Amino acid sequence: VGLKVLFAATNEIPEHTELAALKDRFCLKAPCRSVQDRFFVELLDAGLLGQTQRDLNQKPWAEGIATLPDFLKAHRYMTLMMARRRTDGRGRDVGDRQLFFDDSLLKEFRRLIKTLSREDNVFISDRKVIKLYRLLRTRAWIVHGGKVERQDLQLLSYLGETMEEVDLLEEKVPRLLGLA
Numbered sequence: 001v002g003l004k005v006l007f008a009a010t011n012e013i014p015e016h017t018e019l020a021a022l023k024d025r026f027c028l029k030a031p032c033r034s035v036q037d038r039f040f041v042e043l044l045d046a047g048l049l050g051q052t053q054r055d056l057n058q059k060p061w062a063e064g065i066a067t068l069p070d071f072l073k074a075h076r077y078m079t080l081m082m083a084r085r086r087t088d089g090r091g092r093d094v095g096d097r098q099l100f101f102d103d104s105l106l107k108e109f110r111r112l113i114k115t116l117s118r119e120d121n122v123f124i125s126d127r128k129v130i131k132l133y134r135l136l137r138t139r140a141w142i143v144h145g146g147k148v149e150r151q152d153l154q155l156l157s158y159l160g161e162t163m164e165e166v167d168l169l170e171e172k173v174p175r176l177l178g179l180a
Contacts, residue, residue, distance in 0.1 A: 005071060013162055027131040028158035031166050078138050100137055101148045109136075112156055112176060120172070122165055132156070153177055 013029060035043050053060060082096040097106070113129065116122040124132075135155055140148040157173040160166035174180040 004068065013160075013166070015162065025127075027128055027135065028155065029160055029166055030158050031163075031170065074138075078134070078141065082134070082137065096137065097133070100140065100146060101133070105148055105150065105153070108150070108177075109153060112153060112173065115176060116156070116159065116169070116172075120165070120168060122159060122169070123161060124159060128159070132159075150177060151179060154179065 008026060009032075052058075085093055085095055086099070088094045088098075101109075109132075113124050117124055132155065136148050136152050139155060140146060140152050143152070154174060154177065157169050158166070160169050171180075
């Protein structure tokens with residue numbers, strides 16, 4: 001099946017080794033905590049509304065802000081931006097990374113990856129490093145229009161491959177960034 005975009009949801013992250021390559025392609029894993037304890041009334045109201053919409057065959061999400069063609073255009077734009085080469089004021093050939101990811105922040109990115117790998121045995125493949133860069137750049141473009149900033153590195157909080165790693169990184173990454 002030729003897919004353009006794939007999101008997945010599961011109650012737990014599978015531990016089967018034969019799924020390792022698939023898990024690696026899902027770069028980020030965000031935990032969804034149970035809302036029942038903290039937001040019982042809101043959960044009940046939203047659930048009743050959702051059931052009513054299903055029963056009436058209503059699809060309010062189809063009227064969303066961004067369509068699949070919007071996502072595809074944004075992806076194409078970011079791909080072209082990342083492929084573009086320019087000459088800076090000193091006559092040097094520079095690419096996306098030099099323009100949108102300061103050297104000091106790149107060192108911080110690298111330090112975080114090394115720390116998580118060495119101290120916590122979080123496996124971060126070469127493929128995942130490239131995907132992370134692209135995600136960081138895209139987040140920076142969407143959220144504040146350009147350069148990657150320190151707070152963008154919080155995306156590394158969602159690198160975990162197991163629930164234990166997800167829980168650990170959710171607390172550790174902001175602390176390592178001094179944002180906790």
